[in-house]
Amino acid sequence: MVFWKNMLKKLQENQEVILLLVVSHHGSSPGKQGFKMMVSADDYLYGSIGGGRTEFSLAETAKELLKKEVVLPFFQNQIHRDDETDSSGMICAGEQLVLFYPMDKSHIPTIKTIIKEDRGVLTITDSTFELAINTNQDNDFIFLQTKLNSWEYKEKVNRKSYIYLVGGGHVGLATAKLFETLDFEVTMFDDRKNLNTFEENNFSAHKKIIDYKDIANYIRTGENTYIVILTHGYHADRLIFSKLLPNNYKYIGLLGSKAKISAMFKTMIADGCDKEKLLKADAPIGIAINSKTPAEIAVSIAAKIISIKNV
Secondary structure, X not given: OHHHHHHXXXXXXXXXXXXXXXXXXXXXXXXXXXXEEEEEOOOXXXXXXXXXXXXXXXXXXXXXXXXXXXXXXXXXXXXXXXXXXXXXXXXXXXXXXXEEEEEOHHHHHHHHHHHHHOOOEEEEOOOOXXXXXXXXXOOOEEEEEEEOOEEEEEEEOOOOEEEEXXXXXXXXXXXXXXXXXXXXEEEEEEOOXXXXXXXXXXXXXXXXXXXXXXXXXXXXXXXXXXXXXXXXXXXXXXXXXXXHOOOOEEEEEEOOOHHHHHHHHHHHHHOOOOHHHHHHOEOOOOOOOOOOOHHHHHHHHHHXXXXXXXX
16 A cells, blocks of 8 residues: 555656556566556656566666656566567566556546555556456456457455564564564554553554453454464463464464473363364464574564465
């Protein structure tokens, strides 16, 4: 959503903008379907279509287009192999098709609706840029092209990932800060009042002091939900796990030592918890990188969640 807010700002400043959008990709392309970048007439750039030489070259092309009086939408194929005529100069053996789409003040109403509603399906064609709020589609992206001048791109607007951080201490604060930059909607819970790290957390969209026995009532289920348990104690961890285990989430991870987690899981299994579900939890949490500080632990957690999210 930050992308569209930046786009809106530039258009409201009467800046002309070129939207660069990866409408399709194949193989190990650095730019994936749905990647976006904007280039405005005042040389402002935001977003990414994959980085590297490809992105720089296409951004320069967009800057040149903005000097022209009339710009029509067109595609540029980028083949990341040295042996191709349209080679990008990169050798990652992928391919991406990039749409150059001129934006102006006429697009402001639709962009405002995207920001306000945060749902629906955005349709872009040669002559259309519109949001259908009450429409859904199974795939995040659809690109159809029958001829060079006959095409349609559709994108689900709300593909948001939700991360719930249960525990507002130093690791929770560092983790919230990192995931906010990764475009997750961050929610933090704690059961302690007047906790300084909880109060200092300006990176979470939502913060709430709750009773952990009610934790399941505050967390949405589904494949876009990631839960990170970072509480201050064994008993809180066990209570939270017992409440969340029956529900469907994409990911649950627990911070703690192997000894603590092994002892807790043995007790929970003896009490009748679903062993299969319990052992699917990421515990101890994260990727083993010998992390020590809260920031390093946050990186470990983020790396693990990204590896699951982007499968």
